[in-house]
Ligand SMILES: NC(=O)C1=CN([C@@H]2O[C@H](COP(=O)(O)OP(=O)(O)OC[C@H]3O[C@@H](n4cnc5c(N)ncnc54)[C@H](O)[C@@H]3O)[C@@H](O)[C@H]2O)C=CC1
């Protein structure tokens with residue numbers, strides 16, 4: 373089976389890594405630049421890479437369009453114009469679905485077909501360097517087949533996507549864009565606006581950045597996302613976003629009014645409602661890591677401490693699946709998060725670290 377990935381970045385590269393090395397799968401990457409083509413082969417993400425779209429698409433069973441949203445329709449048209457293998461399934465990974473679905477509907481696909489797709493997982497990083505086969509584990513992967521799409525084609529794509537360990541869910545493209553606009557695109561706008569607001573204050577007083585800590589970092593991680601990828605997403609979904617931003621304004625106005633009126637009860641009610649809704653969110657693994665069992669510990673800020681902790685755990689045969697310094701400040705203990713794949717390793721690590729007199733929290 374031949375799979376072509378058009379645009380081998382974070383998402384295209386991560387998909388390729390999920391498929392790579394499976395029996396009878398040949399993976400070809402298409403890049404628009406020789407250095408990027410070389411890089412994705414060097415990193416072992418694809419078997420080969422080419423600057424020729426025709427070569428990539430030739431005899432392919434699946435073609436994944438994985439460029440920024442603004443280029444997807446052009447590549448869709450270019451791929452459509454090529455001689456495609458009978459039964460070839462063309463799909464995309466764009467964060468918006470309505471416009472590409474509308475364009476695909478206008479084209480006659482003959483014995484090939486197009487099924488829109490969107491893996492609902494990613495990160496603020498970009499490029500093939502950030503690709504990982506774990507990215508989609510446990511995430512949703514939206515497909516947007518048309519009412520007249522051959523169900524066997526949707527099934528074939530779903531079978532292939534099982535290799536990503538994502539959960540495939542089918543929906544209508546317009547509904548996808550409304551919902552994803554609210555739960556992903558709007559939060560990106562808010563994160564960027566917030567960071568820019570604070571960065572403005574910081575210009576007149578550098579203490580803003582010095583003091584920016586946990587809460588600010590938590591809700592602004594996604595403000596570091598790729599500017600081109602996000603420019604394209606926001607412009608493409610602008611009609612939904614304009615309404616969502618009007619609704620957002622109402623939320624802001626609500627806070628202004630409650631503060632002006634010193635309406636403490638109203639403010640706590642908002643926090644209660646938000647907490648109730650958030651606590652009911654489905655459990656999801658963080659970033660590229662599957663469900664983890666986490667311990668937090670205070671670590672003094674001195675050289676070699678991370679090495680000591682990992683060595684102590686390693687010497688006891690305790691497997692660490694991730695390690696993160698959440699806060700590190702001069703002269704005060706930083707907070708470290710240690711993640712384990714199961715409760716048993718987490719329990720053993722806790723015991724070991726406590727015996728070494730670290731302050732450990734679950
Ligand atoms: N970043 C994320 O977290 C997620 C992104 N997506 C969607 O995935 C798509 C790709 O995004 P990422 O992988 O994050 O971005 P990326 O920047 O990591 O990858 C984009 C790829 O497209 C290539 N590209 C750029 N211009 C090109 C051109 N003119 N011709 C051919 N290739 C070109 C780049 O070289 C790169 O390999 C976007 O449509 C995005 O909406 C979907 C889910 C999550």
Ligand SMILES: O=C(O)C(=O)Cc1ccc(O)cc1
Pocket residue numbers: 466467491492493494495496556594
């Ligand atoms: O990193 C995060 O939290 C994201 O929001 C990732 C993401 C970005 C874009 C998508 O279309 C889907 C998921």
